Amino acid sequence: METVLANRVTRRVVEAVLALLGVAVLVFVMLRVIPGNQITASLGTEASAALTPSQEAALRAYYGLDQPALAQFFGWLGNVLTGNLGISQRTGQTVLDMTLAALPVTIELAILATLFGLLIGIPLALLSASRPNSARDAVGQLVGLAALSVPSFLLGAALLSLVSKYLHYNPSAQGFARLFEDPGLNFQQMLFPSLVLGFGLAAPIMRTGRSALLEVQTQDFVRTARGKGVTALRVQVRHVLHNALVPIVTMTGIQFGYLLGGAIVVEQIFSVPGIGRQVLIGLQQKEYAVVQSTVLVIALLFVLVNLLTDLLYRLIDPRVRAS
Amino acid sequence: MGGPALLEVEDLAVAARSRRGDLEIVHGVSLQLGPGETLAVVGETGSGKSLTMLALMRLLAPPLAITRGRIAFDGHDLTSLSEREMRELRGSQMAMIYQDPMTSLNPLMRIGAQVAEAMTAHGVANSEARRRSLELLARVEIPDPERTARSYPHEFSGGMRQRAVIAIALAMRPRLLIADEPTTALDVTIQQQILALVNELRRELRMATIWVTHDLGVVARMVDRVVVMYAGHVVEDAPVDQLFHAPQHPYTRSLLAALPNPTDQSRPALVQIPGRPPLPTEMVEGCPFRPRCAQAREACRVRPVLEPRAAGRAACWVPVEEWRP
Numbered sequence: 001m002e003t004v005l006a007n008r009v010t011r012r013v014v015e016a017v018l019a020l021l022g023v024a025v026l027v028f029v030m031l032r033v034i035p036g037n038q039i040t041a042s043l044g045t046e047a048s049a050a051l052t053p054s055q056e057a058a059l060r061a062y063y064g065l066d067q068p069a070l071a072q073f074f075g076w077l078g079n080v081l082t083g084n085l086g087i088s089q090r091t092g093q094t095v096l097d098m099t100l101a102a103l104p105v106t107i108e109l110a111i112l113a114t115l116f117g118l119l120i121g122i123p124l125a126l127l128s129a130s131r132p133n134s135a136r137d138a139v140g141q142l143v144g145l146a147a148l149s150v151p152s153f154l155l156g157a158a159l160l161s162l163v164s165k166y167l168h169y170n171p172s173a174q175g176f177a178r179l180f181e182d183p184g185l186n187f188q189q190m191l192f193p194s195l196v197l198g199f200g201l202a203a204p205i206m207r208t209g210r211s212a213l214l215e216v217q218t219q220d221f222v223r224t225a226r227g228k229g230v231t232a233l234r235v236q237v238r239h240v241l242h243n244a245l246v247p248i249v250t251m252t253g254i255q256f257g258y259l260l261g262g263a264i265v266v267e268q269i270f271s272v273p274g275i276g277r278q279v280l281i282g283l284q285q286k287e288y289a290v291v292q293s294t295v296l297v298i299a300l301l302f303v304l305v306n307l308l309t310d311l312l313y314r315l316i317d318p319r320v321r322a323s
Numbered sequence: 324m325g326g327p328a329l330l331e332v333e334d335l336a337v338a339a340r341s342r343r344g345d346l347e348i349v350h351g352v353s354l355q356l357g358p359g360e361t362l363a364v365v366g367e368t369g370s371g372k373s374l375t376m377l378a379l380m381r382l383l384a385p386p387l388a389i390t391r392g393r394i395a396f397d398g399h400d401l402t403s404l405s406e407r408e409m410r411e412l413r414g415s416q417m418a419m420i421y422q423d424p425m426t427s428l429n430p431l432m433r434i435g436a437q438v439a440e441a442m443t444a445h446g447v448a449n450s451e452a453r454r455r456s457l458e459l460l461a462r463v464e465i466p467d468p469e470r471t472a473r474s475y476p477h478e479f480s481g482g483m484r485q486r487a488v489i490a491i492a493l494a495m496r497p498r499l500l501i502a503d504e505p506t507t508a509l510d511v512t513i514q515q516q517i518l519a520l521v522n523e524l525r526r527e528l529r530m531a532t533i534w535v536t537h538d539l540g541v542v543a544r545m546v547d548r549v550v551v552m553y554a555g556h557v558v559e560d561a562p563v564d565q566l567f568h569a570p571q572h573p574y575t576r577s578l579l580a581a582l583p584n585p586t587d588q589s590r591p592a593l594v595q596i597p598g599r600p601p602l603p604t605e606m607v608e609g610c611p612f613r614p615r616c617a618q619a620r621e622a623c624r625v626r627p628v629l630e631p632r633a634a635g636r637a638a639c640w641v642p643v644e645e646w647r648p
Contacts, residue, residue, distance in 0.1 A: 223384070
């Protein structure tokens with residue numbers, strides 16, 4: 001029993017390390033395949049084309065681009081393993097410090113967005129599944145489809161411009177307030193971006209939830225519960241929804257993982273200094289270390305969220321605990 | 324029977340509804356049950372007996388629905404009650420034991436909580452329900468209730484699960500218990516134990532009971548009357564002794580003949596009724612048993628109605644005296 005668990009943990013860790021290594025290689029290669037580098041990004045293409053060979057060589061040496069690719073890769077990886085994620089020439093900060101500042105913002109955004117997604121998605125799923133193929137179901141499905149089809153940049157931009165134009169309310173116009181410095185303003189600034197993200201998240205949660213609920217509803221134990229005289233609402237929540245949670249949690253976990261990768265578009269629209277913006281700016285500036293290290297941190301978080309999802313299964317289903 | 328009936332079902336029909344119209348599966352079932360009386364409903368798989376029982380509890384799931392008839396239970400017409408009123412009766416006045424104990428318990432809920440829920444649903448306080456659920460588990464002979472109440476269904480065997488389902492059904496001491504083939508999914512050795520347990524509890528709580536089964540032999544010793552169903556119709560309804568010794572419907576006679584009888588060497592070990600029952604989609608003109616009936620004649624092209632015969636009722640045109648052997 002314990003060795004089975006130990007084996008499983010070992011396997012998960014090995015899988016995670018391999019996945020992270022794959023991500024590191026992929027990002028490293030991609031960055032070097034796309035045109036441009038840190039010289040062209042900081043000087044512009046025209047100026048960098050006018051550089052003399054010796055100037056260019058000096059700059060390449062300065063940015064470390066003169067080294068062979070393998071040396072660059074292992075040099076960076078070695079640094080990361082010792083906790084040095086590199087330095088951003090643009091800000092003069094270490095990538096570690098930048099990430100430590102941006103990550104809590106993104107995590108807060110992801111948690112709020114997931115909460116909104118669940119708050120919108122699960123009631124919609126319950127509504128739709130309570131009477132399949134009825135008017136209710138049609139309404140639920142329509143909202144779900146809308147949430148799936150409306151792109152977040154459109155919804156975000158529309159929300160921002162309508163609210164600021166007609167209600168003269170735009171909390172994002174002020175500098176970003178961090179959660180523990182000014183919680184009130186922080187929440188106002190986070191509300192719209194997390195609503196926009198949550199709305200998009202509600203669609204897959206609603207669809208997964210609806211089909212899971214419909215499947216569970218036909219099972220015999222639901223009839224047993226009704227046969228006891230349990231109220232319809234309690235049957236739906238205590239028996240049906242509870243048994244439909246595993247697919248819902250899986251879907252939510254995956255979506256939460258994506259959100260941790262930074263909702264680049266939404267962060268940009270609402271000026272949220274999250275991890276998505278950090279990657280985007282790093283990419284624009286061709287700051288290889290910033291992009292590589294940040295993406296690696298994101299991948300690590302993704303793996304952790306997956307692990308957490310697995311733990312949640314064990315919490316939900318006693319049969320998983322037993323096996 | 325005597326006295327007012329506890330349950331009186333009249334012309335109950337169940338159909339699968341669809342946009343293209345209703346497909347009737349149970350065609351006007353009528354039956355009565357007095358307080359404390361026991362009734363067996365027998366018939367082959369697909370004869371509509373389980374659907375009839377689910378209809379009595381108003382537990383049919385769409386697209387199945389009651390399309391016709393009246394269910395009088397203790398003065399209420401169940402077909403006209405609101406879902407809320409019906410919910411109050413379910414579990415408290417009428418309860419059911421289901422066919423498959425492997426699927427009829429919530430896999431994510433502890434056994435004790437599932438038993439207690441049958442009481443809290445009817446206003447019993449949590450602490451009281453918890454205490455009584457332990458007593459109930461002990462009463463259905465589940466060992467070490469304190470510990471087993473905290474178990475999940477997957478930690479139980481089929482027999483243990485069915486005991487838990489029985490505890491749930493009896494939690495509020497209902498006046499009517501419907502046992503829908505409670506032993507078919509169990510090992511033979513467990514079947515007898517479960518039957519004996521339910522029978523004992525039924526007597527103790529003086530519950531009117533309907534046993535649904537496809538095996539006449541199983542309940543012969545435990546019931547007062549038997550209703551025989553065939554293809555969604557009641558074909559015979561008779562006191563148990565008469566049914567076994569003087570069946571009034573050719574189908575009942577065939578069922579009895581098909582009972583294995585290891586002591587009777589003159590008969591083949593297994594007797595079959597030729598053919599198969601019609602599907603709900605197949606229209607049979609007249610008596611539904613006619614294509615398989617040894618007694619069928621011209622008159623059977625008209626559907627027979629359930630009429631008094633001997634001490635019971637039967638739906639057959641051919642008098643018993645005229646039956647061919």
